[in-house]
Amino acid sequence: MNEPSSSLLAFLARDRSFMRRAACEGEASDLFFPTGQIGRGSYGPGKAVCATCPVSSDCLSYALEGESESAASWPGLWGGLTPTERRSLRRALAGTSESARPMARERTGAAVGSLDA
Numbered sequence: 001m002n003e004p005s006s007s008l009l010a011f012l013a014r015d016r017s018f019m020r021r022a023a024c025e026g027e028a029s030d031l032f033f034p035t036g037q038i039g040r041g042s043y044g045p046g047k048a049v050c051a052t053c054p055v056s057s058d059c060l061s062y063a064l065e066g067e068s069e070s071a072a073s074w075p076g077l078w079g080g081l082t083p084t085e086r087r088s089l090r091r092a093l094a095g096t097s098e099s100a101r102p103m104a105r106e107r108t109g110a111a112v113g114s115l116d117a
Helices: 006-012 017-021 044-050 056-070 083-094 101-108
Strands: none
């Protein structure tokens, strides 16, 4: 059995207290994790909640770092972005120069430290 990497252990130990301040706290999970056939508009109600969230950038950063560690897309909305939108953001940030990354983060609201590595 393989031992977890030190970066995975660090991620798992990360402070998640921001989740208690999230606008989604107490909302129905199917707003953020639609089931069945997912099509246009499936995420609309969840995105409306995320748009009011005071910790959406923390949430997005958490998801991007977690996806990076697991090498797989997480289902559902995280930081107001769908899995497809997060993949696009990751590709866009990976294609930017070091000097352009702060501007890309500012535009997206993402604090993506794992992409700097």
